[in-house]
Amino acid sequence: MDLVRDVRLGARLAVMRGGGRVLALAGDPVLRLLYRPWIDDPHAIHRQLREGPQPFASRGGVMVVATAAACEQVVRDRRYGVRTRAGGTPGGAVDGTRDPLLEPVDLSVLGLDPPEHTRLRRLVAPVFTPARVAAREDLAVRMAARLVDRAVRLGRFDLVSAVAVPLPVAIIADILGVPDADADAFAHWGRAVGAGLGGVRSLRALHRLERAVVELRALMSGLLDRRRAGRSEGDGDVLDRLAAEDVSDDEAVSLAVLLLLGGFETTSGLIGNAVAAMLDTGEPWQQLVDDPAAGAPAVVEETLRYDPPVQFTARVPHVEVELGDRTIAPDTTVLAMLGAAGRDPAVHTDPDTFDPTRTTAAEHLAFSGGIHYCLGASLARLEGRVALTELATRMPRLRRLPGAERRRSLLLSEFSRLPLDAGR
Numbered sequence: 001m002d003l004v005r006d007v008r009l010g011a012r013l014a015v016m017r018g019g020g021r022v023l024a025l026a027g028d029p030v031l032r033l034l035y036r037p038w039i040d041d042p043h044a045i046h047r048q049l050r051e052g053p054q055p056f057a058s059r060g061g062v063m064v065v066a067t068a069a070a071c072e073q074v075v076r077d078r079r080y081g082v083r084t085r086a087g088g089t090p091g092g093a094v095d096g097t098r099d100p101l102l103e104p105v106d107l108s109v110l111g112l113d114p115p116e117h118t119r120l121r122r123l124v125a126p127v128f129t130p131a132r133v134a135a136r137e138d139l140a141v142r143m144a145a146r147l148v149d150r151a152v153r154l155g156r157f158d159l160v161s162a163v164a165v166p167l168p169v170a171i172i173a174d175i176l177g178v179p180d181a182d183a184d185a186f187a188h189w190g191r192a193v194g195a196g197l198g199g200v201r202s203l204r205a206l207h208r209l210e211r212a213v214v215e216l217r218a219l220m221s222g223l224l225d226r227r228r229a230g231r232s233e234g235d236g237d238v239l240d241r242l243a244a245e246d247v248s249d250d251e252a253v254s255l256a257v258l259l260l261l262g263g264f265e266t267t268s269g270l271i272g273n274a275v276a277a278m279l280d281t282g283e284p285w286q287q288l289v290d291d292p293a294a295g296a297p298a299v300v301e302e303t304l305r306y307d308p309p310v311q312f313t314a315r316v317p318h319v320e321v322e323l324g325d326r327t328i329a330p331d332t333t334v335l336a337m338l339g340a341a342g343r344d345p346a347v348h349t350d351p352d353t354f355d356p357t358r359t360t361a362a363e364h365l366a367f368s369g370g371i372h373y374c375l376g377a378s379l380a381r382l383e384g385r386v387a388l389t390e391l392a393t394r395m396p397r398l399r400r401l402p403g404a405e406r407r408r409s410l411l412l413s414e415f416s417r418l419p420l421d422a423g424r
């Protein structure tokens with residue numbers, strides 16, 4: 001590790017943490033989303049943001065939109081990008097470099113504007129079309145059935161480690177072409193990287209993250225080399241496409257890392273959030289048990305509206321834009337609170353109630369919108385539906401146990417532990 005860099009970053013972190021906390025205490029709702037106790041009830045802050053002016057100018061230096069209409073406008077407007085005009089991290093250093101505290105991992109297309117975004121996304125998009133995804137349904141059902149059967153035998157189990165993580169890991173490893181033998185390491189590194197995605201808050205966390213990224217990149221680049229040398233035959237999976245096309249090593253590895261992270265960090269959150277919301281509400285679980293085939297897709301959409309795993313995204317206008325009654329200067333960071341948008345009463349009646357039978361459930365922004373619309377949306381929906389169907393079929397008397405832990409960050413809303421009783 002570079003000591004000079006670390007001292008500089010450590011000092012910046014201390015200032016950011018201290019300054020942020022002071023502003024949070026002074027009442028800035030956006031900064032409150034970073035700290036306890038406020039972060040434990042983000043919905044109250046989301047409501048405050050929705051009911052106020054759009055955008056809200058946070059004293060932390062960002063603009064924030066939280067209504068469904070304003071969030072949709074920001075993510076769809078092509079005058080905004082995900083990098084500053086100089087090519088840097090929004091809110092980071094002005095010299096156009098990637099800021100290690102705000103953007104600790106190179107997230108490929110997610111952090112690229114056109115034309116690079118268009119070129120790389122086009123390369124892998126064919127693997128994630130609804131038809132190609134549907135072809136993996138059998139594998140998903142087999143995997144989910146095996147995992148849920150094992151959990152039934154255990155009786156008491158943690159949903160996250162027993163089902164919600166291993167299912168999407170197995171599927172994305174298969175899509176990427178990562179052999180079984182590497183899948184465990186893959187999940188371990190993915191978790192380590194995923195934990196730091198919302199921006200790191202300590203030097204230790206940054207080091208842990210950087211180590212995991214180095215190891216993950218080594219795994220991916222080894223697999224790519226084997227493909228290029230023709231020593232391993234895939235079936236047209238992602239690594240094959242990346243090995244065959246004119247893509248630099250760095251680009252290929254970053255894209256593979258993003259697909260891994262996107263592929264399970266978020267979907268595991270969807271499965272956990274859905275089960276918790278159903279069991280806490282009661283009736284939705286019984287409805288799912290009575291008719292899993294009809295119920296599961298509706299539960300998936302309602303969970304994405306009510307408690308989406310990804311809570312916000314950021315954009316920066318590349319030109320001066322009007323937003324609400326404000327004029328926003330180029331390179332100003334604008335946060336779109338996707339989680340808050342899902343509970344906008346202008347779109348959803350009684351938005352704080354979890355109700356899979358509502359007709360507006362699918363009108364959410366959990367997968368964002370515009371050119372960065374989630375590439376894995378069909379896959380996430382399939383995995384969510386399959387996991388919930390298997391659970392409801394094999395554990396009709398499922399109930400919660402004490403000891404759940406929620407990982408709350410500004411970016412992610414998901415359980416890190418969700419103890420359950422299979423109710424045999």
Ligand code: HEM
Binds near residue numbers: 111270
């Ligand atoms: C419930 C599960 C998921 C949620 C909530 C989710 C959410 C999101 C969101 C909000 C974005 C866009 C961020 C922005 O606009 O800046 C995104 C992009 C992306 N997601 Fe997902 N995602 C999920 C599952 C997946 C899966 C299974 C994959 C699979 C491989 C995936 C791959 C991607 C990729 C590659 C992008 C970048 C697209 C681009 O920049 O063009 N996601 N996701």
